[in-house]
Amino acid sequence: MQKIRFGTALYIGEDSLKRLSDFKNEKIFIVTDSFIASSALLPQIRSYMDPSTEILVFSEVIPDPPIDNIVAGLEYSKDFSATILLAIGGGSAIDAAKAMLYFGKLTGRFSGIRFITIPTTSGTGSEVTDFSIITDDEKGTKYPLITEEILPNEAILDAGLIAGLPPKQTADTGMDVLTHAIEAYVSTNANDISDALSEKAIRYVFTYLERAYKNGGDKEAREKMHMASTMAGMAFNITSLGINHGIAHAAGARWHIPHGRINSILLPHVIRHNAGMVEGNYGKNRTLAAGRYAEIAKFLELNAGNVQAGVRSLVNAILALQKKLSMPKSLSEWGITKEQFESDKNRVAEAALADRCTETNPVTLTKEDVIHILRKSFI
Incomplete structure (x- = not known):
């Protein structure tokens, strides 16, 4: 119930x-x-x-x-x-x-x-x-x-x-919306009502975020992104979130990275890991989450002929959006040094696993899994 x-x-x-x-x-x-x-x-x-x-x-x-x-x-x-x-x-x-x-x-x-x-x-x-x-x-x-x-x-x-929100903050907060909506959609607590809210929010992000980023005075884009934020919030208030936010809370606090930016950096790697599509091995360890990610690709009208193709298409669409928003794609690009990473990775992983948002991640993860996601996000 x-x-x-x-x-x-x-x-x-x-x-x-x-x-x-x-x-x-x-x-x-x-x-x-x-x-x-x-x-x-x-x-x-x-x-x-x-x-x-x-x-x-x-x-x-x-x-x-x-x-x-x-x-x-x-x-x-x-x-x-x-x-x-x-x-x-x-x-x-x-x-x-x-x-x-x-x-x-x-x-x-x-x-x-x-x-x-x-x-x-x-x-x-x-x-x-x-x-x-x-x-x-x-x-x-x-x-x-x-x-x-x-x-x-x-x-x-x-x-x-x-209207006056600068482009960089528009990008950060917009990618936070996307992460909220995607994590709510694949959460272990997802249901038909949260799915409807998540889907609408995801559609709005891919349609309007770039417009709001390029032109803060675009009234329609601002209004739709404002509604997307609220709808994604309503969705994850039903479902909670997942390891993306678990890591973001831990890593953001330790490395002082803006919340939306760290979520954006992590998102492609979390999706691949949750979907069982790591190290180029797309045929093994497929999870139910992979099918949910592929559903997102389908309603975004991306290539999703099969589950693997759908997951890849979603990840590629996120990477393309990051590029349009001039966002860093890795922790090292943001400015985290190798020494910082190696010194803190274990504590970040432990804190991420203890985070309450991680409880509803679609896949049960070990400390080694989280460190793997962090390493992929660092490179």
């Missing part, structure tokens, strides 16, 4: 920010980062709020928010008695707000609070999930916090807020 819950109300379209004007006499605690706080976005969003609202802004969220960052936000807001928690930004801001919500509820401070998210990137899907990723800087590890307690009540999806 599976439980499928869509607990986040979505406000979408050009006028979606008007939802904020519905709140009167509220105390709104805004969690964001310094870039958003110093840009025109925050005043734009605040302009929709009723004058009766009282606002407190915590703008100290940093990328891959560590535990200390969460504690700082909780301490900053301790005397405010917020009635609404509003996260504005990318995955880091939303994840930080989720962690603050979780620990705040433990102490009774945020009991009954309404949690609203306004994503300003099209990538994490965090606005509709009960996942939050928190970093332990001392251990160089990322930990997924997974609980329905942190599922947002509402998400406001205004693609106009994404």
